[in-house]
Amino acid sequence: MVELRFNPGDYVQLKLAQFRELEGTALESHDKSIVLLKLRSGYNIGIPKENILGSKILKKFKDEKREYKLPSGKGKPKIGMIITGGTIAAKLDSKTGGVHWLTDTAEFAKFYPKLFEKVDVKKIEVPFMMASENMSYNEWAKIAESVEKMLNDKDIKGVIITHGTDTLHYTAAALSFFLRNLNKPVVLTYSQRSIDRASSDAELNLQCAVEMALSDCAEVVLVGHASMDDDHCHALIGTKTKKMHTSRRDAFKSVNIGPLAKVWKDNVEFLEERRPRNDEKVELDTNFSDKIALVKFYPGQDPDILDYYKDKGYKGIIIEATGLGHVASSESKNSWVIKIKKLIKEGVIVCAVAQTIYGRLNPKVYSLGRELEETGVIFLEDMLAETAFVKLGWVLGHRTWKGKEKEKMLENFAREFNELLKE
Amino acid sequence: MVELRFNPGDYVQLKLAQFRELEGTALESHDKSIVLLKLRSGYNIGIPKENILGSKILKKFKDEKREYKLPSGKGKPKIGMIITGGTIAAKLDSKTGGVHWLTDTAEFAKFYPKLFEKVDVKKIEVPFMMASENMSYNEWAKIAESVEKMLNDKDIKGVIITHGTDTLHYTAAALSFFLRNLNKPVVLTYSQRSIDRASSDAELNLQCAVEMALSDCAEVVLVGHASMDDDHCHALIGTKTKKMHTSRRDAFKSVNIGPLAKVWKDNVEFLEERRPRNDEKVELDTNFSDKIALVKFYPGQDPDILDYYKDKGYKGIIIEATGLGHVASSESKNSWVIKIKKLIKEGVIVCAVAQTIYGRLNPKVYSLGRELEETGVIFLEDMLAETAFVKLGWVLGHRTWKGKEKEKMLENFAREFNELLKE
Numbered sequence: 001m002v003e004l005r006f007n008p009g010d011y012v013q014l015k016l017a018q019f020r021e022l023e024g025t026a027l028e029s030h031d032k033s034i035v036l037l038k039l040r041s042g043y044n045i046g047i048p049k050e051n052i053l054g055s056k057i058l059k060k061f062k063d064e065k066r067e068y069k070l071p072s073g074k075g076k077p078k079i080g081m082i083i084t085g086g087t088i089a090a091k092l093d094s095k096t097g098g099v100h101w102l103t104d105t106a107e108f109a110k111f112y113p114k115l116f117e118k119v120d121v122k123k124i125e126v127p128f129m130m131a132s133e134n135m136s137y138n139e140w141a142k143i144a145e146s147v148e149k150m151l152n153d154k155d156i157k158g159v160i161i162t163h164g165t166d167t168l169h170y171t172a173a174a175l176s177f178f179l180r181n182l183n184k185p186v187v188l189t190y191s192q193r194s195i196d197r198a199s200s201d202a203e204l205n206l207q208c209a210v211e212m213a214l215s216d217c218a219e220v221v222l223v224g225h226a227s228m229d230d231d232h233c234h235a236l237i238g239t240k241t242k243k244m245h246t247s248r249r250d251a252f253k254s255v256n257i258g259p260l261a262k263v264w265k266d267n268v269e270f271l272e273e274r275r276p277r278n279d280e281k282v283e284l285d286t287n288f289s290d291k292i293a294l295v296k297f298y299p300g301q302d303p304d305i306l307d308y309y310k311d312k313g314y315k316g317i318i319i320e321a322t323g324l325g326h327v328a329s330s331e332s333k334n335s336w337v338i339k340i341k342k343l344i345k346e347g348v349i350v351c352a353v354a355q356t357i358y359g360r361l362n363p364k365v366y367s368l369g370r371e372l373e374e375t376g377v378i379f380l381e382d383m384l385a386e387t388a389f390v391k392l393g394w395v396l397g398h399r400t401w402k403g404k405e406k407e408k409m410l411e412n413f414a415r416e417f418n419e420l421l422k423e
Numbered sequence: 424m425v426e427l428r429f430n431p432g433d434y435v436q437l438k439l440a441q442f443r444e445l446e447g448t449a450l451e452s453h454d455k456s457i458v459l460l461k462l463r464s465g466y467n468i469g470i471p472k473e474n475i476l477g478s479k480i481l482k483k484f485k486d487e488k489r490e491y492k493l494p495s496g497k498g499k500p501k502i503g504m505i506i507t508g509g510t511i512a513a514k515l516d517s518k519t520g521g522v523h524w525l526t527d528t529a530e531f532a533k534f535y536p537k538l539f540e541k542v543d544v545k546k547i548e549v550p551f552m553m554a555s556e557n558m559s560y561n562e563w564a565k566i567a568e569s570v571e572k573m574l575n576d577k578d579i580k581g582v583i584i585t586h587g588t589d590t591l592h593y594t595a596a597a598l599s600f601f602l603r604n605l606n607k608p609v610v611l612t613y614s615q616r617s618i619d620r621a622s623s624d625a626e627l628n629l630q631c632a633v634e635m636a637l638s639d640c641a642e643v644v645l646v647g648h649a650s651m652d653d654d655h656c657h658a659l660i661g662t663k664t665k666k667m668h669t670s671r672r673d674a675f676k677s678v679n680i681g682p683l684a685k686v687w688k689d690n691v692e693f694l695e696e697r698r699p700r701n702d703e704k705v706e707l708d709t710n711f712s713d714k715i716a717l718v719k720f721y722p723g724q725d726p727d728i729l730d731y732y733k734d735k736g737y738k739g740i741i742i743e744a745t746g747l748g749h750v751a752s753s754e755s756k757n758s759w760v761i762k763i764k765k766l767i768k769e770g771v772i773v774c775a776v777a778q779t780i781y782g783r784l785n786p787k788v789y790s791l792g793r794e795l796e797e798t799g800v801i802f803l804e805d806m807l808a809e810t811a812f813v814k815l816g817w818v819l820g821h822r823t824w825k826g827k828e829k830e831k832m833l834e835n836f837a838r839e840f841n842e843l844l845k846e
Contacts, residue, residue, distance in 0.1 A: 099790060131791050133749040136723025136757070166745035167722050246747050246782030296719050296743075298812060299590045300559025308731050320719075322589035324669050326556040334559070357780070359669030367522060368554050389721060 002054055004035065009061025012037075014047065015054040022047070023058065025092065038092065040197075070109050073120025077157050079213050080150030081121050082143060083108065085129040086164025088191040088202050101129045111195050115206050119214070122156055132164030132171070137393065140174035141286040147175065148284040151184050158185040158213030160206075165190045165243060165251060168222065172238035173390040175220045176414035181280040182218040188238070189223045192249050201225050201249040208233035208263040217274040220414070221260055225249040234259035235268070239387045239416040242357065255358060256382040257418045287397035289315055294389045296320040296355055297327045303339035310343055316392045316405075317348060319377075320355035320385050327352075329368045337368075341375040349405045351378040351392060353385045378409050383416050391416060425477055427458065432484025435460075437470065438477035445470070446481065448515065461515065463620070493532050496543025500580050502636050503573030504544050505566060506531065508552040509587025511614040511625050524552045534618050535629050542633055545579055555587030555594070560816065563597035564709040570598065571707040574607050581608040581636030585629075588613045588666060588674060591645065595661035596813040598643045599837035604703040605641040611661070612646045615672050624648050624672040631656035631686040640697040643837070644683055648672040657682035658691070662810045662839040665780065678781060679805040680841045710820035712738055717812045719743040719778055720750045726762035733766055739815045739828075740771060742800075743778035743808050748786045750775075752794055760791075764798040772828045774801040774815060776808045801832050806839050814839060 006012045008028040014035065015021055024037035027044065034046045083089050085101060091111065093100035102108040103126050109116045127142040143161060150159045163171060172188050179186065189209040191202035201224065209223045212235050220238035227250050236254040245251040254260075262269045291314045295305060309317055319340075321327055327336035340350050352372070354361055360382040363369035373379065380388050395401060395408045412419070429435045431451040437458065438444055447460035450467065457469045506512050508524060514534065516523035525531040526549050532539045550565040566584060573582045586594060595611050602609065612632035614625035624647065632646045635658050643661035650673050659677040668674040677683075685692045714737045718728060732740055742763075744750055750759035763773050775795070777784055783805040786792035796802065803811050818824060818831045835842070 131749070131752070131789070133722075133745050133791065134751050134755040166749055170722050243746070243779045244781050246777045246779050246784060248782065251779065251782075290723055294719060294721050294724075296717060298717050298809070299556075299593050300713055301717075302735075304735075305731075308728075312725075312727075322556045323666070326554070326589055328557050329554070332557040354669045356666045356669050356674065358667050359671065359674075361669060366554070368556065386721070 002052065004049065004052065004055050006055055006057050007061060010057050011059035011061075013056045013058055014052050016047070016051055017053065070106055071113075071116050073116075073122070076118065076120040077214055078120045078122040078155045079210065080123045080147075080153070080156045080159040081125070082146050082159065082161040083124065083126045083129070084139070084143060084161065084163050086132055086162060086168075086190055087194045088162045088189065088205070089129070090194055092194070092196045103129055112203065112206050114203065115210055118207075119210055123150060123153070130164070132167040135164075135167055135171065137174075137288050137290050140171055140178065141288070143171065144175055144178040144284060144286055147186055148179060148282050151179070151182070151186070151282040156184070158187060158215075160209045160213050161186070161188045162206075163188055163190055165192060169241050169243055169252070169384075170386050170390055172220055172222050172241060173384075173387040173416075174394075176238040176416070177391060177394045178284060178286045179220065180283040180285050182220070182275065183278050183280045183282055185213050185215055185217050185277075186220045187212045187223050187235070188221070192247060192251055199249070201230070204230055204265070205233060207265045211265065211268055212261070212263050215261070215268040216277045217260075217270070218277050219260060219274055222252055223263055224252050226259070226262065233263040235261040235263050237272075237415050239414050240384065240418065242384055242386060255384055256360070288393045289396035290393060291315045292317070292389065292393045292396065294318045294320070294385060297322060297336060300334060301328075301336075303328070303334060303336045306336075306339050306343050310346060310348055315349060315396050316351070317343070318351050318353055318385060318388045318392055321352040321361070321372075322355060324365055324369055325352045325354065325361035325363045325372065325379050326366070326368050327372060329371055337372055337375060340372070340377060344376040349378070349392065349396065349409075350376070351380050351388060351409060353380050353383055353388045355385070357384070378406050380409065381417050387416050425475065427472065427475065427478050429478055429480050430484060433480050434482035434484075436479045436481055437475050439470070439474055440476065493529055494536075494539050496539075496545070499541065499543040500637055501543045501545040501578045502633065503546045503570075503576070503579045503582040504548070505569050505582065505584045506547065506549045506552070507562070507566060507584065507586050509555055509585060509591075509613055510617045511585045511612065511628070512552070513617055515617070515619045526552055535626065537626065538629050538633055541630075542637070546573060546576070553587070555590040558587075558590055558594065560597075560711050560713050563594055563601065563813075564711070566594065567598055567601040567707060567709055570602060570609055571705050574602070574605070574609070574705040579607070581610060581638075583629075583632045583636050584609070584611045586611055586613055588615060592664050592666055592675070592807075593809050593813055595643055595645050595664060596807075596810040596839075597817075599661040599839070600814060600817045601707060601709045602643065603706040603708050605643070605698065606701050606703045606705055608636050608638055608640050608700075609643045610635045610646050610658070611644070615670060615674055622672070624653070627653055627688070628656060630688045634688065634691055635684070635686050638684070638691040639700045640683075640693070641700050642683060642697050645675055646686055647675050649682070649685065656686040658684040658686050660695075660838050662837050663807065663841065665807055665809060678807055679783070711816045712819035713816060714738045715740070715812065715816045715819065717741045717743070717808060720745060720759060723757060724751075724759075726751070726757060726759045729759075729762050729766050733769060733771055738772065738819050739774070740766070741774050741776055741808060741811045741815055744775040744784070744795075745778055747788055747792055748775045748777070748784035748795065748802050749789070749791050750795060752791045760795055760798060763795070763800060767799040772801070772815065772819065772832075773799070774803050774811060774832060776803050776806055776811045778808070780807070801829050803832065804840050810839050
């Protein structure tokens with residue numbers, strides 16, 4: 001057996017039988033007879049040492065954390081930053097093959113030096129580190145609390161939040177409702193591919209996020225790749241955006257309205273009207289009731305699911321209806337209309353959104369739509385399901401709005417309705 | 424008060440005070456002091472007769488049903504046709520303002536004369552007339568039975584099915600699985616705007632459907648507007664298509680693969696590989712278990728919903744997961760992973776699809792994905808949620824496939840997986 005002269009963390013090339021070669025990062029292995037390798041694809045593979053004919057170190061592991069010093073912020077515009085986990089704040093732990101969070105400012109700065117060259121990150125907060133699929137209301141409120149303090153700090157020009165992608169659009173909607181009288185840009189950004197990978201979108205997204213955070217607007221936006229090219233980003237309206245692809249760098253798309261702005265590393269071009277930067281004091285309004293559900297209607301579905309929520313004390317339900325706003329009618333043996341009527345009489349707030357994602361509801365076109373409308377369902381126009389879910393929790397969280405739920409659900413608080421929809 | 428000289432069904436113009444005018448179809452009104460008018464927008468409006476200063480008939484009502492004779496089919500290619508309701512088979516009942524179904528062949532032919540000029544509709548079946556939001560498994564099976572008979576009739580070149588749009592993509596998926604050894608085109612078509620309206624898409628869709636039904640392929644497809652223009656259609660693969668807009672004429676889009684063909688009124692250009700027309704005997708396989716559910720995962724959602732289905736005897740669940748195939752992990756206080764693990768141990772088949780709609784799942788990228796994979800969840804690659812739901816019911820409906828559910832869910836029966844996905 002050959003002697004292998006590399007250590008965990010090194011990026012190595014192994015020679016195997018039949019002229020085959022493998023490249024990857026060597027990981028710590030508990031079984032000393034096995035070399036554990038993390039391949040570029042993300043897979044870990046174990047190779048018995050006896051099958052390895054030779055090895056070469058392509059890149060020696062360095063603990064880069066210790067080597068980096070934050071550049072001076074003197075004379076640069078100041079921003080606030082909130083780091084919450086997700087791929088953009090994760091790197092491969094070269095020793096274990098797992099994820100290592102970049103919670104340390106210096107380490108974050110090492111990965112994204114250009115960010116710190118351009119601005120003075122006056123304040124970095126790390127309220128928690130979490131993959132976004134594990135987040136919910138509590139995390140949205142914590143982020144909003146941190147943002148509010150930064151926005152009301154006169155020195156800070158704007159706020160950047162790094163976040164996982166899976167539920168980023170829910171967080172964007174939540175911040176849009178929780179932060180009233182917005183005065184500066186609140187920019188959520190992310191990456192779909194980690195910074196370890198050649199195809200990473202993190203660097204461009206963050207640089208464009210900085211540009212957006214310094215721009216003349218007071219909106220909650222998502223900033224990320226505009227296309228599959230690594231050329232420029234879009235800033236998308238927080239309440240009108242949905243993750244529309246599992247893996248592409250331009251996974252986020254705005255729905256029923258265009259992007260708010262095109263963003264380059266050194267320029268912002270606004271494409272839609274925006275609320276301008278102003279001197280108002282931002283108010284935090286994180287009232288929320290989590291007794292809400294989101295239900296997608298589908299053929300043959302038993303409407304008893306609605307009773308299930310009612311019986312568990314749920315106060316509001318968003319239904320992803322078909323077409324222009326339909327569910328199984330009173331003629332159907334699985335009538336949703338009859339069940340919904342009952343729930344509304346019992347005090348549950350029931351709203352409809354479009355499961356087609358794009359387009360606007362119109363219950364008046366067909367008699368089945370009119371029948372559903374007569375039950376008292378609130379048709380949420382062209383609002384996204386995810387935004388509607390967050391908004392319903394927020395509206396129901398306000399005790400003083402009791403009896404005004406419909407009016408509040410239909411009030412345009414944070415661009416959740418596009419009044420100007422052209423089709 | 425002026426005398427009003429029009430009858431229910433007439434399209435009229437009313438003169439009101441202040442030089443205002445209203446146009447619409449006069450409806451039968453029970454209150455003799457009110458003129459009831461159906462406006463172009465679809466709204467009904469009641470106007471007290473005393474406010475009407477004058478009237479003009481723009482188009483006299485004719486009971487057109489009696490006037491039309493089916494043209495001879497002699498020498499024309501033969502097709503089969505199934506009419507099931509939906510906007511394409513509905514017209515305004517000029518007397519009541521409600522919907523009138525075009526179940527009568529002669530009447531259907533009157534609205535769509537070009538269809539009957541080109542082909543000999545050898546057989547028309549009307550298994551039921553229903554808005555698609557009321558359909559479910561029973562209707563899918565009935566349609567499949569009618570289609571199977573037509574496909575095994577040597578004279579018939581292809582089958583056209585007219586259908587409502589709301590759940591058309593579910594029916595398309597169901598037919599794709601229910602009809603084995605397909606030998607000819609099975610073409611679903613629809614309209615988003617009724618034939619009464621100037622912007623109706625029905626005429627082009629039907630003519631292109633005919634062209635597709637005569638083409639050299641053996642696939643279940645949806646044929647409808649390719650864009651907002653009234654120019655040509657796309658034929659979309661039955662298992663890869665979703666309604667993506669509430670009202671646009673090009674509401675249906677294929678997902679993770681391009682259209683199968685561009686279709687004009689007199690030509691078909693195939694864009695993807697297709698199964699060619701052949702002489703096999705089509706077999707009907709409508710086995711189905713309706714103890715299946717489709718659940719969209721969202722932030723903070725209580726995983727007890729999974730127990731609800733388990734307790735009701737459900738055998739399979741499709742979860743619309745976030746991102747590359749994630750749910751709240753074992754670290755979350757609302758852990759879905761732990762609950763799913765329990766359900767799978769108890770014998771429930773749990774599958775994951777992408778709630779982003781576009782893209783392919785890959786549970787191996789992140790540790791939270793790998794954790795979910797270890798529970799035994801079946802990750803359905805790039806399959807649509809709606810298709811996955813129908814397929815799960817179909818797979819579970821086969822008793823002899825017991826124990827092979829995973830293998831069958833991952834077998835590519837009807838193009839539900841795109842093996843060639845490029846990103």
